[in-house]
Amino acid sequence: MGTRTIAGIEIQVNDEGYMMDASQWTPEVARELAKEEGIELTDKHFEVLNFIRDEFLKGNPLTIRKVGKSGIVDIKGLYELFPGGPLKKASKIAGISKPSSCV
Amino acid sequence: MENNKDDHRLKKVSVICAKGALEDVYATLVLANGAVMEGIEAKVFFTFFGLDAITKKRMKKLHTATVANPAMRMPGGLPFPTWLGSLPFVEAGVSSMMRSQMEKLDIPPVDEFLDMITAGGGEIYACKLAMDMFKLTKDDLSEQVKDVLTVGEFYAMAGGEDSQIIFT
Numbered sequence: 001m002g003t004r005t006i007a008g009i010e011i012q013v014n015d016e017g018y019m020m021d022a023s024q025w026t027p028e029v030a031r032e033l034a035k036e037e038g039i040e041l042t043d044k045h046f047e048v049l050n051f052i053r054d055e056f057l058k059g060n061p062l063t064i065r066k067v068g069k070s071g072i073v074d075i076k077g078l079y080e081l082f083p084g085g086p087l088k089k090a091s092k093i094a095g096i097s098k099p100s101s102c103v
Numbered sequence: 104m105e106n107n108k109d110d111h112r113l114k115k116v117s118v119i120c121a122k123g124a125l126e127d128v129y130a131t132l133v134l135a136n137g138a139v140m141e142g143i144e145a146k147v148f149f150t151f152f153g154l155d156a157i158t159k160k161r162m163k164k165l166h167t168a169t170v171a172n173p174a175m176r177m178p179g180g181l182p183f184p185t186w187l188g189s190l191p192f193v194e195a196g197v198s199s200m201m202r203s204q205m206e207k208l209d210i211p212p213v214d215e216f217l218d219m220i221t222a223g224g225g226e227i228y229a230c231k232l233a234m235d236m237f238k239l240t241k242d243d244l245s246e247q248v249k250d251v252l253t254v255g256e257f258y259a260m261a262g263g264e265d266s267q268i269i270f271t
Contacts, residue, residue, distance in 0.1 A: 063209045064140060064219065076222040084142035086223075102137055103210050 007032045018091070018098050022056065025095030033093045037082075041093075045081055047072045049094040056096040062087060063101045115144040117261040119270045123152035125167040125201055130271040131156070132216045139223030147220065148257050150230030154237060157229060157245045162213045166198040217247040228252045 001014050007028035012020040017036075019025060030049060034041045041049075051070050055062055064087050068075035082089040087099045107113070116138045120131035131147060138145035155161040169175055169188030177183050178200075187193060202212070211219065217227060229244055229251045241251060252260075261268050 061209070064136075064223075065209050065211055065215075068219070068222075074222070075219050079139075079223050085140065087140060101209070102133055103208070 016098060019095040022053065022096050029095060030093050037089050037093065039082065044073065048078065048081060048090055052090055053094050053096060061101055062099050063103045065103060111265060113143050113265055113267060115263055115266040117146045117148065117268045119148045119150065119268065120153035120156060121151045123155035123165060125165040125198055127271055128153065128156040128165055128213060132220065134269060134271065135225050136216060136220050139220060139225045145220065145225040146228065146260060147225065148228045148230060148252065150233045154229060154233055154239065156213055157217065157227060157248050158239065158243055159245055162245065165213065166194050167201050169194040169197050214245065217245055221247045228257065
């Protein structure tokens with residue numbers, strides 16, 4: 001656990017770099033975090049990020065399948081937006097905790 | 104939780120499924136899908152009764168055994184007598200209950216699970232010998248099946264640094 005300055009905001013992150021407080025998230029923070037993952041965020045990325053933030057804040061468990069059925073992007077598209085670990089990377093950039101689901 | 108050092112992270116898993124019971128097939132599918140979700144290359148090889156999981160006519164009708172399954176319990180945990188499992192429709196009922204429980208956990212049906220794995224870059228293969236044995240052709244199999252392989256071809260693609268073969 002520690003504190004980092006991201007996009008000018010003091011942000012608490014855990015050992016794996018996931019934000020501890022989702023309310024500190026801003027689109028600028030997302031852009032910075034995405035850059036660290038080698039991703040340049042587009043509008044489509046933000047649609048996905050907003051969807052998973054909404055689900056997270058409602059307390060719903062996240063799965064790849066759920067994002068795939070959101071109507072925003074199919075599963076293949078999700079892998080293309082966040083290559084090499086879509087749900088984990090998207091969660092990290094969305095400022096929410098690491099997903100605990102197995103699917 | 105101790106994670107692997109970065110230089111020895113798993114890079115590839117090859118999962119073999121030789122059994123066609125619901126739980127055997129799902130063990131394979133969860134492992135393979137979990138791998139692609141983590142950015143690990145995944146290859147899945149279905150052989151013998153495991154072929155049911157990728158055979159169009161059978162993939163939606165997988166069962167869990169209610170006879171000779173000592174872990175079988177009634178809902179609520181009471182013992183499940185073997186004679187009960189042998190009655191007509193009990194196995195079908197139990198299997199459909201298992202499927203609905205999984206649906207609640209957002210675990211997809213077999214065909215959709217195969218779509219998810221291939222959408223993430225995973226590859227699905229069938230065993231040539233078992234296909235010949237069961238008199239199946241490629242047309243009988245799901246469109247997600249990339250190829251029919253001999254065991255030698257399977258080993259040839261299973262190698263590489265930080266690669267593992269998993270037999271479920």
